[in-house]
Amino acid sequence: MTARPMLKGIMVHRGEGQVVLWPRALRRMYLQDHDGSLAVLLGLLAEARPRHELRAALAEHGFDVSDEQLAAVLTSLDEMGVLLDADGDDALDEATRERHQSNLRFYDLFAGLERTSASMHAAAQRSRVLLLGAGGIGTGILQSLVGLGVGQVTVVDQDRVETKNLARQFVYGLAEVGRPKVYAAQDWAKAYSAGTSVVPVHARVTDVATVLELGADADIVVCAIDSPEDIRLIVNEACFALGVPFVAGGLNYSTLSYWSVEPGRSPCWQCLALHRTAEAAALPEVLRQDAYLAPPSVNRATGPMAQLMCGLMTMEIMRYLTRSDPPVAAATYQVIEVADRLAMSSxxxxxxxxxxxxxxVR
Ligand SMILES: [Zn+2]
Known part of the structure; x- marks a missing residue:
């Protein structure tokens, strides 16, 4: 077992023969503690005292416990998710610990005695992401991935920076107007962090073969484009062949939506397309005809909306890369209605x- 088991930075209350642990802001666990020994042990664990000192320290407080009893309590606390390895960060160099301290402390929420936050960060560092699109969603995701220290991001886009992009694509500035987006995005990443290598690909993705080629060494594919019309089916098929998950999302009409697919483990995008075809056939006659008036194609994504979407999508990407916790959008349509008080549904x-x-794959 870990040399220095430590209580996570959580709130603890004691009294009336019990202790109350707060592993999350809104989750409390009530544990019986009639003799007060658990509270003393938690205090020692908060100090991250070496494992071999714990029994003696408890004895100083008048509590004699066997090695087996102590091990059993530590195992229980670890299963409750309130312990971590105090020396876990030592696996990383000092510069990494300094730069990524908030990322590491985030991973603490999911760490345990056998699985350190450093190991989750290291998984991110080893990861390679294929990011399709360097527009409103793609650039925001790129920024978050670089901040999280993901090792490599291959960014694919055929567009050049335009003034209208500056409402929400914050890696670009006036000086980049006219430049291919992928090179401007690469320059931004270089200036921001040496920890992420950005591979620019100035191209448009229109077929499965291109995704297969660009994603040959990717751990995940991110679909942040909405054309051609069948791009999601293309990415879906390619990800089955690559054996990697994908995350997709965007703004449509007045909703933000995102989802993910893990080929072979979750239902896929093609499944949803088939369900939708069946649902469309069951619609009333008036809705099965072509629209009488079709809305013009407009982009109404503001910076805050794009950032919200990018944040949610990047969190889903990181769940796959670090396996901190299970994906929340696997074969699950997550929707935020921006014009109706941010009503969320899934x-x-x-x-x-x-x-x-x-x-x-059955
Ligand atoms: Zn399917």
Whole structure:
């Protein structure tokens, strides 16, 4: 077991024969502690006293416990998710610990005695992301990935920076107007951190073969583009072949939405497309006809909306890369209605029996 088990930085109350632990801001755990020994042990664990000193320190407070009893209590506390390895960060060099201290403390929420926050950060450092799109969603995701210390991001986009992009694409400035976005994004990342290597690809993705080629060494694919129209089906098919998950999302009409697919483990995008086709056939006649008036194509994504979407999508990406906690959007449509007081909803979809992709891996 860990040489220095430490209580996570959580609130603890004691009294009336019990202790109350707050592993989350809104989650409390009530534990019986009639003789007060648990409170004393928690105090020692908060100080991260070496493992071999704990029994003697408890004895000084008048509590004689066996090694087995102590080990059992530590195991229970670890299973409750309130302990971590006090020396875990030592696996990282000092500059990394300094730069990424808030990232490490975030991973603490999911760490335990056997799984350190440093190991989750190291997983991010080893990761390679294929990011399709360097627009409103893609640039925000790039910024967050660089801040998190992800090792490599291949950014694919064919566009050049335009003045209208500056409302929400914050890696670009006036000086970059006219430049291909991918090179400007690469320069931003270089200036911001040496920890992430950005590989620029000035191209448009229109077929599965291109995604396969660009994503050959990727750990995850991010779809931050909405054209061509079938791009999500293209990415879906490519990710089955690559054996990696993908995260996608965007703004449509008045909603932000995102979701993810883990080929072979979650239902896929093709499944949802088949469900939607079936649902469309069941609509009333008036809705099955072409729209009488179709809305013009407009982009109404403001900076805050793009940032919100990027934050949520990047958190999902990081769940896959670090396995800190399970994905929250796997085959689950997460929706935020920006014009209705940010009403949030989420709807999971099931595997479709006729899905050619999921059928092949059954
Ligand atoms: Zn499927």
């Amino acid at each position: 709807a999971a979809w099931q595997r479709h029996p006729d899905c050619p992709m999921c059928g092949a």
